[in-house]
Amino acid sequence: MLRERMGSSSQSHPHLLLLLLPIAFSATLFWTSSAAHTQSRDPFAIRISCGAREDVRTQPTNALWYRDFGYTGGRLANAAWPSHITPPLKTLRYFPLSDGPENCYNIGNIPNGRYTVRIFFALVADSNLDNEPVFDISVEGTQIYTLKSGWSNIDDQAFAEALVFVTDGSLSACFHSTGRGDPSILSIEILQVDADAYNVGPKSGKGTVLRTTKRLTCGSGKPAFDEDLNGNHWGGDRFWLGTSTFEKGSDQPISTENTITQASVEPNFYPEKLYQSAIVSTDRQPNITFQMEVDPNKNYSIWLHFAEIDPGITSKGQRVFDVLVNNAITFTEVDIIQIAGGRNAALVLSETVAVSGRTLTIILMPRKGSHAIINAIEVFEVISAEFRTSKEEVTALQNLKNSLGLPLRFGWNGDPCVPQQHPWSGVDCHFDSKSGRWVIDGLALDNQGLRGILPDDISKLHNLQSINLSGNSIQGGIPFSLGTIAGLETLDLSFNQLNGSIPESLGQLASLQILNLNGNLLSGRVPANLGGRPLHRASFNFTGNSGLCGIPGLRACGPHLSLAAKFGIAFAALLVLLLLVVCVTCWLKRRQNILRVQKIANSREAPYAKAKTNFVRDMQMARNQRVYDQSRAPAEGGPQLLS
Numbered sequence: 001m002l003r004e005r006m007g008s009s010s011q012s013h014p015h016l017l018l019l020l021l022p023i024a025f026s027a028t029l030f031w032t033s034s035a036a037h038t039q040s041r042d043p044f045a046i047r048i049s050c051g052a053r054e055d056v057r058t059q060p061t062n063a064l065w066y067r068d069f070g071y072t073g074g075r076l077a078n079a080a081w082p083s084h085i086t087p088p089l090k091t092l093r094y095f096p097l098s099d100g101p102e103n104c105y106n107i108g109n110i111p112n113g114r115y116t117v118r119i120f121f122a123l124v125a126d127s128n129l130d131n132e133p134v135f136d137i138s139v140e141g142t143q144i145y146t147l148k149s150g151w152s153n154i155d156d157q158a159f160a161e162a163l164v165f166v167t168d169g170s171l172s173a174c175f176h177s178t179g180r181g182d183p184s185i186l187s188i189e190i191l192q193v194d195a196d197a198y199n200v201g202p203k204s205g206k207g208t209v210l211r212t213t214k215r216l217t218c219g220s221g222k223p224a225f226d227e228d229l230n231g232n233h234w235g236g237d238r239f240w241l242g243t244s245t246f247e248k249g250s251d252q253p254i255s256t257e258n259t260i261t262q263a264s265v266e267p268n269f270y271p272e273k274l275y276q277s278a279i280v281s282t283d284r285q286p287n288i289t290f291q292m293e294v295d296p297n298k299n300y301s302i303w304l305h306f307a308e309i310d311p312g313i314t315s316k317g318q319r320v321f322d323v324l325v326n327n328a329i330t331f332t333e334v335d336i337i338q339i340a341g342g343r344n345a346a347l348v349l350s351e352t353v354a355v356s357g358r359t360l361t362i363i364l365m366p367r368k369g370s371h372a373i374i375n376a377i378e379v380f381e382v383i384s385a386e387f388r389t390s391k392e393e394v395t396a397l398q399n400l401k402n403s404l405g406l407p408l409r410f411g412w413n414g415d416p417c418v419p420q421q422h423p424w425s426g427v428d429c430h431f432d433s434k435s436g437r438w439v440i441d442g443l444a445l446d447n448q449g450l451r452g453i454l455p456d457d458i459s460k461l462h463n464l465q466s467i468n469l470s471g472n473s474i475q476g477g478i479p480f481s482l483g484t485i486a487g488l489e490t491l492d493l494s495f496n497q498l499n500g501s502i503p504e505s506l507g508q509l510a511s512l513q514i515l516n517l518n519g520n521l522l523s524g525r526v527p528a529n530l531g532g533r534p535l536h537r538a539s540f541n542f543t544g545n546s547g548l549c550g551i552p553g554l555r556a557c558g559p560h561l562s563l564a565a566k567f568g569i570a571f572a573a574l575l576v577l578l579l580l581v582v583c584v585t586c587w588l589k590r591r592q593n594i595l596r597v598q599k600i601a602n603s604r605e606a607p608y609a610k611a612k613t614n615f616v617r618d619m620q621m622a623r624n625q626r627v628y629d630q631s632r633a634p635a636e637g638g639p640q641l642l643s
């Protein structure tokens with residue numbers, strides 16, 4: 001379906017398709033032909049300017065933003081940028097609740113691999129309402145972020161970013177309304193990074209999503225993207241918030257022009273410039289303390305960046321410090337020069353910690369020497385990736401959506417069951433541990449004003465236990481295939497406009513407990529194995545279908561006949577009819593002739609004639625040409641004229 005969407009959106013953007021195909025093609029080729037990661041090729045990258053009708057380029061890097069495509073709904077508007085790090089794009093796409101509670105971008109033709117997905121938000125310009133929307137975001141079915149009110153006043157909250165794996169050639173990013181304004185999306189960036197980027201240990205891999213919670217470059221005080229820092233494209237164009245102090249008077253920024261070794265290396269390719277500035281503590285407060293607010297009861301992966309750029313520290317043993325995270329010693333006796341192998345060499349330490357409270361505190365506490373140093377900090381939230389819903393069942397639900405003309409307000413975009421915080425309304429899911437997929441076990445779409453017909457492939461939802469479509473205006477027949485949903489316990493199709501007969505297949509549903517077909521236009525005989533079912537457990541209702549017959553409470557049907565019997569009867573009826581026609585004809589002719597003979601006899605007192613048919617003609621001929629023809633009459637076998 002994702003490819004389909006891509007296809008349909010490309011149709012309206014033929015120029016875009018031409019642009020995208022070669023990229024995707026060459027990237028795919030490269031991906032499959034080289035397992036090793038080379039820097040010789042560029043990573044795959046798509047940037048979308050939401051709401052834009054034309055491709056856009058932005059300075060200073062001349063980045064290309066494709067015009068809007070791949071969305072499931074929403075409307076265009078001019079954008080007001082909430083912060084100065086927001087890309088200078090002029091339009092956005094917003095999703096009013098009337099377009100459904102869940103809308104997505106589905107982007108196809110993406111080579112499988114690891115990606116940074118970054119989504120910038122914006123505010124609708126010239127809006128009468130000046131309130132910022134607050135909504136949830138999911139990527140590949142996993143909820144990554146809930147916007148916090150006040151986000152539009154905080155630089156690094158103007159976007160959400162996560163590291164995800166693409167495994168099926170497409171990527172979906174969905175926006176879930178929470179009833180607090182319309183999700184408004186400025187841009188979406190899908191930037192390939194190294195498959196091993198940000199390895200968080202045993203929990204790393206396809207089952208884990210990392211959401212960027214904080215990125216800080218220390219010392220420079222200026223925010224920057226990797227691009228601004230001349231970083232490698234394989235880094236995913238990270239955004240670094242700038243800080244020059246953690247606590248005024250207690251620490252100070254330093255910087256260097258020296259080359260930093262081991263910075264831009266696999267798999268994370270950090271910009272060298274990141275290590276050319278740092279914050280060092282002073283005598284007044286030897287500790288460096290960094291504190292941030294976090295969501296409680298989550299796991300956070302912390303990445304600390306060091307390079308000994310302080311000219312005062314020249315050999316190992318001169319600066320040794322411990323790293324405490326929420327007061328637990330996480331790294332002991334860190335000696336940068338010793339571990340990195342020298343001065344001006346990059347060192348990255350990372351660890352994942354569970355945080356129960358609302359603050360994350362990192363303290364660098366000197367053990368030898370009196371000062372600590374830090375060059376950059378990254379904090380990620382470690383999120384378990386959701387399992388997805390069975391593809392076959394998603395397709396069946398989408399067909400149902402189209403077939404019943406489900407109103408927009410239902411949404412039904414993205415994945416039906418995940419994120420678990422936002423399942424589709426009217427759909428009940430459970431996790432099938434055997435297949436490792438979510439499946440649909442209930443449909444509750446009663447009294448929703450639905451029209452249309454029930455599609456045959458509703459039976460592809462073969463884990464259904466309950467269907468309630470009562471009180472709609474569904475027409476057509478009951479699909480025979482419903483009888484193949486083996487576990488179906490409840491089937492309520494009452495009060496619709498279903499016609500035709502009840503499929504015999506429903507009789508195969510051994511678990512069926514409730515069958516409500518009342519209030520439809522059904523006709524014909526109720527299948528014997530339904531009508532005859534012991535009623536002590538099950539509750540079946542067939543009333544209010546004037547055409548139905550055959551069980552107690554309904555009218556009686558005619559005799560039950562096989563097809564052969566019906567043919568036999570039809571044939572016999574035809575024979576009888578023919579016979580009747582022949583008899584009637586004979587009888588009529590006979591009666592006619594008798595009448596005639598009687599008439600002649602009455603008028604002429606002629607004796608009884610044998611050859612009745614020729615009698616009148618012959619007699620007339622005889623009358624008119626009696627003299628001339630007198631000898632012929634006996635030769636024709638006609639009666640003798642006796643006069």
Ligand SMILES: *[C@@H]1O[C@H](CO)[C@@H](O)[C@H](O)[C@H]1NC(C)=O
Pocket residue numbers: 285286287324327363365
């Ligand atoms: C540095 O941090 C540690 C750990 O919180 C604390 O025990 C110590 O008192 C701090 N040192 C100073 C000088 O504040």
Ligand SMILES: *[C@@H]1O[C@H](CO)[C@@H](O)[C@H](O)[C@H]1NC(C)=O
Pocket residue numbers: 297298299354382383384
């Ligand atoms: C955090 O990690 C621990 C240990 O791996 C795990 O048991 C726990 O479920 C994780 N918590 C969250 C919120 O993901």
Ligand SMILES: *[C@@H]1O[C@H](CO)[C@@H](O)[C@H](O)[C@H]1NC(C)=O
Pocket residue numbers: 446447468469470471490492514
């Ligand atoms: C189906 O929905 C209707 C209308 O909401 C309700 O009255 C009925 O009880 C439901 N059927 C079943 C079997 O629960």
Ligand SMILES: *[C@@H]1O[C@H](CO)[C@@H](O)[C@H](O)[C@H]1NC(C)=O
Pocket residue numbers: 475476477499500501
């Ligand atoms: C059922 O209704 C549809 C349209 O409402 C009609 O086309 C179809 O012929 C009907 N079928 C039967 C068996 O009456």
Ligand SMILES: *[C@@H]1O[C@H](CO)[C@@H](O)[C@H](O)[C@H]1NC(C)=O
Pocket residue numbers: 518519540541542543544
């Ligand atoms: C069957 O449905 C009708 C309404 O169509 C209702 O009046 C009747 O009580 C139902 N019968 C049973 C046995 O539930």
